[in-house]
Each structure stands twice: as structure tokens, then as C-alpha cells.
Amino acid sequence: MSSTDAIATDGSGLNVDAAVRNRYSSAAGTAQPSLCCPVDYDPRYLEIIPDEIIERDYGCGDPSRHLAEGDTVLDLGSGGGKICYIAAQIVGPSGRVIGVDCNDDMLDLARRYQPDIAHRLGYANVEFRKGKIQDLRLNLERLDDDLAEHPVRDSSDWLRLQEQAEHFRQTEPLIDSDSIDVVVSNCVLNLVRNEDRRQLFHELHRVLKRGGRAVISDIVSDEDVPQHLQADPHLWSGCLSGAFREDRFLQAFEDAGFYGIEILNRPAEPWAVIEGIEFRSLTVRAWKGKEGPCLERNQAVIYNGPWKAVIDDDGHRLNRGERMAVCDKTFQIYSRPPYADQITRIEPAVDVPLDQAAPFDCRRTAVRSPGETKFGQTPETRLPDGDCCGPDGCC
Structure with missing residues (x-):
């Protein structure tokens, strides 16, 4: 475990970032069926996607069903790129799809097939960027380049790196504010440590255009997950012990300034049950744009x-x-x-x-x-001139 890993805990002693990174790096190379719920994707959109991506896709819903032609889409935690490549077909050549992930192995898998899929589609409208979904201002590949030129050898170097990261956030944001029509995510928000979740939803809201929408599929629980389960790295990286309680999941959207929040899909049967706590997939849609004068x-x-x-x-x-x-x-x-x-x-x-x-x-x-x-209108009297007022007869 590196010194950076050691401080990336959720407050319970669990190193969330390291647990998730290690699990998904492994899952990028070898399929892990236990990481995903059964999901029925439209088979039309799977035909051009390589088996390697499909086999290493780990999701719990299909937010792509709620996209439209011409949308600019951001996929948070895009993994091997399956949802991005489905979205690319739905939004068409007039649309655009951006996947964000911080796992190098998953990014390599997603990018490996970009030229081939673009050739089969007849257009290229997908790109993948390296970043953390709770910090969509920081381009981690830009930071990697800086680190290659200026390695961190002592605390002074580390402080300079923090300053440089903030400079990149302000001058070269990974995702611009008010630039996205639809933010989607498929079973990833629950992997973010608890203390970063307010920022995560703030970032979700920030990048959307006014009138834009978030369509998020994630695992939720019907009861609070106790601390001893939250401290289990296998359960957290497996999308279970980091699950939002379902009512608080909706509240997080409201707290971030979203409106029109609705549950699009909630299976009756849970995906998993641990100590009597039910875990199931929930797909939620929420809208941005209620700010402004009345x-x-x-x-x-x-x-x-x-x-x-x-x-x-x-x-x-x-x-x-x-x-x-x-x-x-x-x-x-x-x-x-x-x-x-x-x-x-x-x-x-x-x-x-x-x-x-x-x-x-x-x-x-x-x-x-x-x-x-009717204020400002001159009062009038107007009676029907012998015609019926309805298609099937008189009033």
C-alpha cells in the first residue's frame, strides 16, 4: 500500500480508493460476474461491441435507455466503455459521448476498440478521459504528465503538486461547467467514499447544462449498512457495503439542487441480502434548472x-x-x-x-x-354560433 493509498479512507479505516482500484484493475483483465446485476440491454446496440468489453462490463441498470439523438453525454465511471458505445449509437453523429474513469486498466480496455467501433459506426463521437467522478475538474492525465517532469521527492514537491492540481482545475477542467445534456452512471456512485459524496453530487450538477438531466443506475439498500460491513473491502468494492440507503439516495439529488426527481426502475426482488438488509438496483432521473429569479x-x-x-x-x-x-x-x-x-x-x-x-x-x-x-383584456361576450363544441355532439 502506498502512502497515498493510506490516507484515502472513508473514516472507518477502510481504504476505499485502493480497494476499488485493485478490484476493478483485476476485473478489467478477468471477468467477475459477481460484480454486476443481470441487465437486459437492447441487443441492437451490442452487435458492434467486442465480447471482451461486454464480458468485463459491471453494471446494475441501463441508463442509456433514456438518451436521445444529439445529446452530449457524460458517463461517470465508464469502465470498459460499454454504456459509452451504446450511447454513441443512440445519440448518433450529431451527439457526443465522454467517458470518465480513473482506472488505467479499464481506460486501456475502453480505448483499445475506439478506432474499430468508429469505423463500424461510420463516425467517431466517443472519447475517454482520466479523472475521479467526484472531482470532474481535475484531468489526471494532465497531472500524470506534470509528475513525469516533476517527480515528488519531498514535502515541498508534494505541496507544489497540490498547487499545480488546483491550477489545472481552474484553467484546464476535465469537464467544463454547463456543458453536458445528460450525465449517466451505472453502478459506480456507491464506490465513492462517504466523505466525498456531497462533492460528487455537486459535480454532477455543475457539469450539466440548464435543463439537463442525470440518469443514474446504482445499488441502494433498504436499511442503513452497519459499520462492520462498510469496513469490508470486498463488500465495498463489490457495490454492496457502500450502497446508499434508497431514500437518502434521492435526498442527495435534492440537496445538490436537482428537481423533478423520479424513480425509473426499482426491481421488486433484491439483488443481494446481507444480514437481512436488501440491496437492489435503482435507476433515478433528476433535472437541473430551477435556479433563477421568480x-x-x-x-x-x-x-x-x-x-x-x-x-x-x-x-x-x-x-x-x-x-x-x-x-x-x-x-x-x-x-x-x-x-x-x-x-x-x-x-x-x-x-x-x-x-x-x-x-x-x-x-x-x-x-x-x-x-x-385575463388582466388587460377588454371584457367580451361570445356565444357559439350554432356549431357543436365537441367532436361527437353538442355540449
């Missing part, structure tokens, strides 16, 4: 149901069938997934320009009077 433009929304009332991530309560007052930012958010098919939007009769809009107090829940959305 402005009054006389807009309203009606929640269509089926629930009697719902509360969104900003605390807005929507009562079924009632015209609820919302700010322009919320009005625009509700026009997009995951809300659009549950909401009827009511535009104001007279547009209020953004530069003339007054502040809106989003802390309140208020019903919008129909007269407010």
Missing part, C-alpha cells in the same frame, strides 16, 4: 391529477383542478418533462414582458383568479 407574469397552471394534490421540489402545492399561481420560471419548468403531461398551462391574455415583470413570492401557495390571467 417573476410575476400572471401565469397559472392546473394540475390534472390523479392525486388530490402534489408538492414539487420548491414546495409549491398544486391542488387538482385548481388554477394555481406560479412564477414564470416554474411555469417554464412545468412545460417540460417530467411535468408537462400532468399540467395544463394557462397563459395570460396579455403578455407581461420579462423586463417589466415584478418579483413573485414563490414561498406562497395561491389560487390564481381567472381575472388575473
Whole structure:
């Protein structure tokens, strides 16, 4: 164990980074079926992927099902590149896929087949970068180059290295802020040590564009994992003892500023059970873009149901069938997934320009009077002229 490994613990004495690195370096060379859950991938996208990559893929879900043509995709913990090469086919030549991993053996496996897969696709839209998923500003290959020129021999060299790493973060970030349409990850977040997880979700949020989304498949537990299991390197590197408790997994997205958080897939049967604790795959989607001022433009929304009332991530309560007052930012958010098919939007009769809009107090829940959305419109009377108002008969 190196001196660097010795300090990379999670607080319980377990060297998480070293345990994960050693396990996945081995798994890059020899398939380890126990590292993954059974997942049904679309066979169309597997045809061009070499068997060596498929056999050494370790995942618990398929976030690629939620990508679209033209997306710029970031795969956290891309491993041998399977999800990246699936994504490359879905996003097409107008899209782009970036895989990030810090394991040299996995990166070598993923990069080995890049030219061949690009030739078979007819375009090259995949690249792999070396970095830690909780520190997406630091390009580790850039740091490797610096270390080759300036080896660390004493504490002064080590301090210079820390300063150089921060310089790279600021001037040459591995992944730029607000540059990604979709961040995906497949059974990797649970491998990050506990004290780095707040930063991990912050980085997830930082790199996404406004309106972008995270689609994450990971292993979660139904109960807290006790310390003696968390201290087991085999269980941690096997995606078990580092599992998020499922409710806290969702809370981590909310704490990082995401909204519209939803569970896309949760198997009824657990993947594993240890001491009565159930571990299963969970696929979650969450959106970025609720930041910004709240402005009054006389807009309203009606929640269509089926629930009697719902509360969104900003605390807005929507009562079924009632015209609820919302700010322009919320009005625009509700026009997009995951809300659009549950909401009827009511535009104001007279547009209020953004530069003339007054502040809106989003802390309140208020019903919008129909007269407010019609403000500025001349009252009128309009009756049907003998025509039926419905396709199948008169009202």
C-alpha cells in the first residue's frame, strides 16, 4: 500500500480508493460476474461491441435507455466503455459521448476498440478521459504528465503538486461547467467514499447544462449498512457495503439542487441480502434548472391529477383542478418533462414582458383568479354560433 493509498479512507479505516482500484484493475483483465446485476440491454446496440468489453462490463441498470439523438453525454465511471458505445449509437453523429474513469486498466480496455467501433459506426463521437467522478475538474492525465517532469521527492514537491492540481482545475477542467445534456452512471456512485459524496453530487450538477438531466443506475439498500460491513473491502468494492440507503439516495439529488426527481426502475426482488438488509438496483432521473429569479407574469397552471394534490421540489402545492399561481420560471419548468403531461398551462391574455415583470413570492401557495390571467383584456361576450363544441355532439 502506498502512502497515498493510506490516507484515502472513508473514516472507518477502510481504504476505499485502493480497494476499488485493485478490484476493478483485476476485473478489467478477468471477468467477475459477481460484480454486476443481470441487465437486459437492447441487443441492437451490442452487435458492434467486442465480447471482451461486454464480458468485463459491471453494471446494475441501463441508463442509456433514456438518451436521445444529439445529446452530449457524460458517463461517470465508464469502465470498459460499454454504456459509452451504446450511447454513441443512440445519440448518433450529431451527439457526443465522454467517458470518465480513473482506472488505467479499464481506460486501456475502453480505448483499445475506439478506432474499430468508429469505423463500424461510420463516425467517431466517443472519447475517454482520466479523472475521479467526484472531482470532474481535475484531468489526471494532465497531472500524470506534470509528475513525469516533476517527480515528488519531498514535502515541498508534494505541496507544489497540490498547487499545480488546483491550477489545472481552474484553467484546464476535465469537464467544463454547463456543458453536458445528460450525465449517466451505472453502478459506480456507491464506490465513492462517504466523505466525498456531497462533492460528487455537486459535480454532477455543475457539469450539466440548464435543463439537463442525470440518469443514474446504482445499488441502494433498504436499511442503513452497519459499520462492520462498510469496513469490508470486498463488500465495498463489490457495490454492496457502500450502497446508499434508497431514500437518502434521492435526498442527495435534492440537496445538490436537482428537481423533478423520479424513480425509473426499482426491481421488486433484491439483488443481494446481507444480514437481512436488501440491496437492489435503482435507476433515478433528476433535472437541473430551477435556479433563477421568480417573476410575476400572471401565469397559472392546473394540475390534472390523479392525486388530490402534489408538492414539487420548491414546495409549491398544486391542488387538482385548481388554477394555481406560479412564477414564470416554474411555469417554464412545468412545460417540460417530467411535468408537462400532468399540467395544463394557462397563459395570460396579455403578455407581461420579462423586463417589466415584478418579483413573485414563490414561498406562497395561491389560487390564481381567472381575472388575473385575463388582466388587460377588454371584457367580451361570445356565444357559439350554432356549431357543436365537441367532436361527437353538442355540449
